[in-house]
Amino acid sequence: MEFDLEVRLAHDGDKWIAYHPDFEACGQSLAELDQNLIRCLLDRQLFPENSHVMVFMAFDYNCIPTWIRQYAYHYFNRHIRLNLKSPTLKT
Numbered sequence: 001m002e003f004d005l006e007v008r009l010a011h012d013g014d015k016w017i018a019y020h021p022d023f024e025a026c027g028q029s030l031a032e033l034d035q036n037l038i039r040c041l042l043d044r045q046l047f048p049e050n051s052h053v054m055v056f057m058a059f060d061y062n063c064i065p066t067w068i069r070q071y072a073y074h075y076f077n078r079h080i081r082l083n084l085k086s087p088t089l090k091t
Contacts, residue, residue, distance in 0.1 A: 001054070001056075001079065002054065003054045003055060003056040003079075004047065004053045004054050004055070005020070005041075005046075005047075005053055005054070005055045005056070006020075006055070006056045006057075006058060007019060007020045007025075007037075007055065007056075007057050007058070008020070008057075008058055008060045009057035009058060009059050009060060009077070009078060010059075010060040010062070010063040011063055012063065014028075015027060015028050015033075016028075016029070016030055016032075016033040017033075018033060018037055018057060019060075022044060022046065023040045023041075023044055023046075024040075025037040025039075025040045030078075034080060034082065037055070037082065038082050038083075038084055038085075041053065041082070041084060042084055042086055047084055048084070049084055049085070049086055050084060050085055051084050052081055052082065052083055052084070053081070053082045053084060054079070054080075054081055055078075055079070055080050055081075055082055056077065056078070056079055057077060057078035057079075057080070058077050059076055059077050059078075
């Protein structure tokens with residue numbers, strides 16, 4: 001599968017964080033993270049508006065305590081398709 005963007009996914013005990021050399025997006029839930037990532041990509045104009053972006057989120061195992069990593073080798077990576085639509089203003 002081809003991806004347009006790869007980010008490092010971590011959890012700090014409170015929120016999900018997507019790290020990239022050009023930005024950082026976060027959210028309390030994965031859905032909120034996805035929305036903030038869309039906003040971040042649009043704000044930085046990294047991809048054209050109204051395009052679809054395939055994102056690979058590689059989970060960062062460093063946010064899991066060392067002693068439990070042997071049991072969490074299967075912990076997840078995410079593949080998502082984001083629709084980069086600007087939010088419209090409601091009047």
